[in-house]
Amino acid sequence: MKEKAAKKEKVSRVAMPEQKPEIRRRNFDEVPTGYTVAMAQEEAARCLQCKKPGCVDGCPVSVDIPGFINLISQGDFTGAIRHVWTKNALPAVCGRVCPQEIQCEGKCIVGKRGEAVAIGNLERFVADWERENGTGALPPQAPSTGKKVAVVGSGPSGLTVAGDLIQKGYDVTVLEAFHKPGGVLVYGIPEFRLPKAIVAQEINFLERQGVRLKVNAVVGRTVSLDELFEEGYEAVYLGVGAGLPRFMNLPGENLIGILSANEYLTRANLMKAYRYPDVDTPIPKGKNVVVLGAGNVAMDSARTAMRLGADSVKIVYRRSRDEMPARAAEIHHAEEEGIEFFLLTNPTQFKGDQKGRLTGMECLKMELGEPDDSGRRRPIAIKGSEFHMDTDLVIVAVGSGANPLLTQSTPDMELNKWGYIVADPETGKTTKKGVWAGGDIVTGAATVILAMGAGRKAADAIHQYLTWGW
Amino acid sequence: MFKIVKREEMAEGTVILNKIEAPMIAKKAKPGQFVILKANEDGERIPLTMADTDPDKGTLTIIYMVVGKSTALFKTLKVGDTFQDVIGPLGKPTHLEKLGKVVCVGGGTGVAVLHPITRALKQIGNNVTCIIGSRTKDLLILESQMKAASNDLRVCTDDGTYGHHGFVTDVLKEVLEAGDVKLVVGIGPVPMMRAVANLTRPFEVKTLVSLNPIMIDGTGMCGGCRVSVGGETKFACVDGPEFDGHQVNFDELMLRLQAYCEDEKACYEDYCTLREAT
């Protein structure tokens, strides 16, 4: 056994084929193109089938990773996807966007000596295989309970709740403010990272199971939370995300050519503005683009700008490389595509012309000092390091906050000091009777899988409440 | 899908009225609120104020000027056709209060936005003087409706073809000088609203304006609609669209409205050429 393990360690990870950087930087097609069956089985064979697997501990929803990988090795792809589904309803999405390097793959035993098993790639493989070759059979459904549940917000969190509760026999309606369901999966994460056809199919799968979708329904405006109860819903789940864009509050920030990442990505993804003028929504096309921030949102904005034809795209970030919050894979992809990184750099003001259009940005160089509240070393401005950067498009991706639209119209629900909803971490229960919440609106901007995990816990709690009354 | 049940052309076909079936929105809407409409799958999300609503029949009315590609596309929709998406009611309703003498000033399609506000202000017992204007007589809209909605209607045209020869601000000045005005509501093109606010400032009369920046979601998620009010950045779609006219940075708003001007002009021209060709 020891020998077998030692031998396996030497086998390197099967790389997923991807579009070449010089080609993909100008198109919106997906970057990695997926494993073939042979590749998947070769990679699956690298798994040691550990008795005490690290990967499962690292997975926020405890997918039985060695279990499904074993089924892939045996060629039982239907079995593998069914195995994943018991814990994760959106594997085609998670296989593509989860930060595996700090979750499952970060804890993989093989990874201690060499490259971790490519768990994300395998998860994506089985999900794609099912989509292309599976029977599309619906999961079994419990007999109808006759009870109505409303889910507000159709991001990964809300979709998870809807999927779980429809299978438990509830009558589920999802209310979404936008004209299309999917949350960040459709308006935020770009096509080249998560094809919208995949999200659409996941949603269609829910609809086929009987989930009702009401788009253009802004809860707090079109209908209030209390009115939902009056309409006969017995429980409500709030998965409205953290969609309030943050700005830098610097002089000149309202010049034309400065957009929040939310606006920029919504134009590009939800409104498909990269196809303008074939579609009607325009998007600013910068020549020298600057993206402020270094998370996933910043990487997505920078790579979108490159694809829209920019001459140069710069990521400007006030801390150093080690603190960049984006997934490692995305930083790597961005660099390959020619995105430049200006680290330890902070803007101080924006400059424009007489027409109110952005022309440049004043910056300061930074150095790292003592650790701050977040445990990361605090960036401190270096005196006399001012310099100018020409730019005609700045995308602000420095984080987001809680949108008060719904919560303002619901005074009897407790919020924390940042405006996020206070909810029990184990059940998602809020301080308002019959109302649960989870995902980014509770935790602040986090990840797809954490939003889904919160959804699953809440679905269980809602089921208990509607069955037993607690 | 949201069906158009009535359609009218006004102001020589430059302004269109649509009455649309949207029962959920009609039931909730209050004066001053707007909707966002999208005609089809590839369409743009266009904000338009509700000029009227009928909660019993479940309909709302929009009145819009044809200025670019999307509004030109809306113009082609006939009775029985549908908008794919209508979202609302959005924005804060007008704060309605009984104050006494109130003046409502409207220019261009701003008159449509002003109509429900004027009517509501009168209904709660204000004495409402209404001043509406347009470039020329044939472009004037909603005269009879505004007459019914107010206590006293004054009409102006820039070229003197009808009513007072001159701008709405000329008449407003006379009314302000007569004294006792408690509130002015000014809605129209940005230069008109700026002129109204500048005029009322020395009189220290509270002045509301309704801002129309470029919007996408209309729910506070993008910040595209940001305006500077009293030196602070506000999102017009959730904090407005109505603001204290004495605090608004109109110059910035004017510039920001031009953000996509060149792209959109080209797009509109292509669209018009295409439509003429087919």
Ligand SMILES: Cc1cc2nc3c(=O)[nH]c(=O)nc-3n(C[C@H](O)[C@H](O)[C@H](O)COP(=O)(O)OP(=O)(O)OC[C@H]3O[C@@H](n4cnc5c(N)ncnc54)[C@H](O)[C@@H]3O)c2cc1C
């Ligand atoms: C550009 C970008 C890239 C990202 N990349 C990654 C990544 O690679 N990996 C990863 O794990 N995470 C990533 N994230 C984070 C991840 O997408 C979020 O953590 C996750 O989507 C949160 O899910 P949610 O269901 O809580 O909310 P959301 O996905 O935000 O969905 C909330 C939904 O609720 C709707 N809504 C809001 N208010 C109302 C209302 N009043 N009435 C009705 N509907 C309402 C919204 O329109 C939206 O559709 C990224 C985020 C962004 C923005």
Ligand SMILES: Cc1cc2nc3c(=O)[nH]c(=O)nc-3n(C[C@H](O)[C@H](O)[C@H](O)COP(=O)(O)OP(=O)(O)OC[C@H]3O[C@@H](n4cnc5c(N)ncnc54)[C@H](O)[C@@H]3O)c2cc1C
């Ligand atoms: C809250 C709100 C309420 C509104 N209510 C009404 C209404 O009741 N009736 C009405 O006729 N219009 C109203 N507008 C303006 C209307 O939304 C715009 O005229 C419309 O978006 C133009 O779209 P388009 O594609 O036809 O023209 P575009 O091609 O987008 O633009 C054509 C020209 O109009 C300018 N423009 C673009 N967007 C706007 C805008 N938001 N406001 C003003 N000018 C703009 C552009 O600079 C360009 O020069 C409202 C706007 C807002 C934000």
Ligand code: SF4
């Ligand atoms: S830790 Fe790695 S090797 Fe072990 S079971 Fe998980 S994926 Fe396989």
Ligand code: FES
């Ligand atoms: S329109 Fe997006 S925040 Fe106002």
